[in-house]
Amino acid sequence: MPFKKPIDDLTGFDLSEDFQQFDQKNDIYCRSLWDTAVQSDKAKAFFNGYFMPEARSRRTDGFNQRDYALRNATWHVTNVLRDIRRQDTGRKEGFFDYFSSHEAGWPEPYPFESPDQASADVRKVAKLCGADLVGFCAFDERWMYSGIFNEQTLASKANEIPDDLANVIVLGESMDEDLTRTVPSALSGSATGMGYSFDALTLLTLAQYIRNLGYRAYATMNDSSLAIPLAVQAGFGEVGRHSLLITPEFGPRLRLGRIFTDIPLTHDTPKKIGVPAFCQICDRCATGCPPAAIPFEPPSPKTHNRSNLIGVTKWTVDAEKCFKFWVNQNTDCSICIRVCPFNRDYSRWYNRIWRNIANSPLRRLALWLDDKLTNRRRHKSSWWWRKKQ
Numbered sequence: 001m002p003f004k005k006p007i008d009d010l011t012g013f014d015l016s017e018d019f020q021q022f023d024q025k026n027d028i029y030c031r032s033l034w035d036t037a038v039q040s041d042k043a044k045a046f047f048n049g050y051f052m053p054e055a056r057s058r059r060t061d062g063f064n065q066r067d068y069a070l071r072n073a074t075w076h077v078t079n080v081l082r083d084i085r086r087q088d089t090g091r092k093e094g095f096f097d098y099f100s101s102h103e104a105g106w107p108e109p110y111p112f113e114s115p116d117q118a119s120a121d122v123r124k125v126a127k128l129c130g131a132d133l134v135g136f137c138a139f140d141e142r143w144m145y146s147g148i149f150n151e152q153t154l155a156s157k158a159n160e161i162p163d164d165l166a167n168v169i170v171l172g173e174s175m176d177e178d179l180t181r182t183v184p185s186a187l188s189g190s191a192t193g194m195g196y197s198f199d200a201l202t203l204l205t206l207a208q209y210i211r212n213l214g215y216r217a218y219a220t221m222n223d224s225s226l227a228i229p230l231a232v233q234a235g236f237g238e239v240g241r242h243s244l245l246i247t248p249e250f251g252p253r254l255r256l257g258r259i260f261t262d263i264p265l266t267h268d269t270p271k272k273i274g275v276p277a278f279c280q281i282c283d284r285c286a287t288g289c290p291p292a293a294i295p296f297e298p299p300s301p302k303t304h305n306r307s308n309l310i311g312v313t314k315w316t317v318d319a320e321k322c323f324k325f326w327v328n329q330n331t332d333c334s335i336c337i338r339v340c341p342f343n344r345d346y347s348r349w350y351n352r353i354w355r356n357i358a359n360s361p362l363r364r365l366a367l368w369l370d371d372k373l374t375n376r377r378r379h380k381s382s383w384w385w386r387k388k389q
């Protein structure tokens with residue numbers, strides 16, 4: 001497997017000879033099931049808290065029963081789909097395994113006139129199914145998980161995505177901006193939960209559509225591959241200091257799904273929006289991260305622990321510190337999203353102007369404007385509940 005590819009000249013990815021594909025077993029959530037360095041009773045309670053009887057709500061703003069009631073409900077559809085085959089087959093779809101709940105498709109591939117025509121149709125249908133962003137790129141084995149976590153054996157099993165599928169469809173679901181203002185809170189986790197639930201619906205419908213056209217399609221969410229490198233290759237945006245994707249449409253508020261397929265598609269081109277240069281003059285996420293999991297230093301190949309990707313020069317978050325903070329506060333955290341200057345509503349003209357300034361030599365002005373004009377402090381959960389839609 002080549003560790004460098006021509007697409008890296010467009011994405012700016014910097015891989016070295018010691019690059020290794022990531023084994024999902026080393027993902028921090030998987031490690032919490034097998035690795036004593038991460039396992040704890042608190043971690044168990046954190047996961048159980050996503051189900052109401054064990055939510056451990058408290059009186060604190062953002063963590064009371066109605067906050068957990070919503071957060072846990074937003075995960076419900078994803079949980080139903082996750083468990084649909086779990087009892088019979090042990091598959092945990094959308095998390096460890098690709099979605100397999102499909103009807104029979106068409107036996108012969110539909111004769112599109114060209115990849116451009118197929119791309120236009122798929123893009124249109126993806127939007128109809130609820131995708132906020134759609135992009136296409138080539139299959140890239142570097143980002144496929146070298147192993148898939150097996151919940152029964154607590155070991156790795158083979159990745160089941162065939163390696164002869166030429167194309168990847170990347171789908172983005174935006175997260176609610178107002179909810180991200182209430183981070184950290186159980187309530188704000190609803191933005192993540194809805195992102196996943198919308199993603200699952202979009203992925204399953206679009207994959208079935210492609211199968212109905214007579215092509216192969218494997219819908220994946222947290223399983224099977226890394227998401228961000230494929231999203232960058234599909235032209236979504238660039239990666240920030242907080243290791244999250246930043247897009248011109250939604251900043252860092254995006255959940256990502258992928259469909260691996262052989263339908264002919266015209267690939268998108270990676271997009272430069274000035275994120276790395278901006279992050280060099282900004283450290284809001286690193287300063288705002290309570291457990292100091294985000295680096296202040298320039299990108300480097302340094303890894304913190306086995307949850308990090310080996311052989312890539314980039315900003316790398318210490319996933320152990322991050323997860324420990326999540327577990328301690330009994331819900332997920334997105335402070336790094338809330339405080340990021342790119343986190344804005346780009347349907348407003350003045351935010352689009354800000355984006356242009358941020359992607360120019362005047363980026364220090366953009367940072368100053370964000371400091372002066374944007375309230376990035378935590379909003380109370382009660383503010384969100386009272387706010388008119």
Ligand code: SF4
Pocket residue numbers: 242288289290291292293294317321322323325326333334335336337
């Ligand atoms: S999610 Fe929270 S704890 Fe994790 S890196 Fe972001 S700010 Fe830090």
Ligand code: SF4
Pocket residue numbers: 240241242278279280282283284285286339340341342
């Ligand atoms: S907060 Fe600043 S440094 Fe962090 S990702 Fe956003 S722009 Fe980059």
